[in-house]
Amino acid sequence: MSIQARLFDALKASMTARDTSRTATLRMIKSAIGYAQIEKKLDPLPDPDVLAVLQKEAKKRKDAADEFERGGRAELAANERAELKIIEEFLPANLTPDELEALVRAAIAESQATSRKDMGTVMKIAQSKAAGRADGKSISALVARLLP
Numbered sequence: 001m002s003i004q005a006r007l008f009d010a011l012k013a014s015m016t017a018r019d020t021s022r023t024a025t026l027r028m029i030k031s032a033i034g035y036a037q038i039e040k041k042l043d044p045l046p047d048p049d050v051l052a053v054l055q056k057e058a059k060k061r062k063d064a065a066d067e068f069e070r071g072g073r074a075e076l077a078a079n080e081r082a083e084l085k086i087i088e089e090f091l092p093a094n095l096t097p098d099e100l101e102a103l104v105r106a107a108i109a110e111s112q113a114t115s116r117k118d119m120g121t122v123m124k125i126a127q128s129k130a131a132g133r134a135d136g137k138s139i140s141a142l143v144a145r146l147l148p
Contacts (some may be wrong), residue, residue, distance in 0.1 A: 003050045003090055004033060010089075025086045032057055051091070051132040058087045059135075095133045103129050104142045116147050 001009075006062075012046050013025040031038075036053050061084035070075035094105065107126040110119060126139050 003047050025083045092133050100134050
């Protein structure tokens, strides 16, 4: 079952259960996917593109929650974190630090990188292998640490 189909089934279930906050979040995700479909002129959107939309929405929620906490708005931060939790249900499990390091080392070996000048090539390979299971910031930090 595709991610999009799972998302729509969850939306139907939340509407039936009259869970208003979950329904609102799932409708927001559905809307974001709809915009991506229009932009890419694809119907239905392939799973990698749906994952990209979900990751973008998750990042928005993380950033917003952090900003609300810095601004002393704990109730709004909690709301953003609740939305983030719902979005994360549809994202694949994150890689452990050891798995991520093994993936980056494999990308370095595959690209035959020898210095930080090759960081872009390694990043491209590592991000394609991670496929939504690690964020770009953590991959970038690890690549920078492992390349001489």
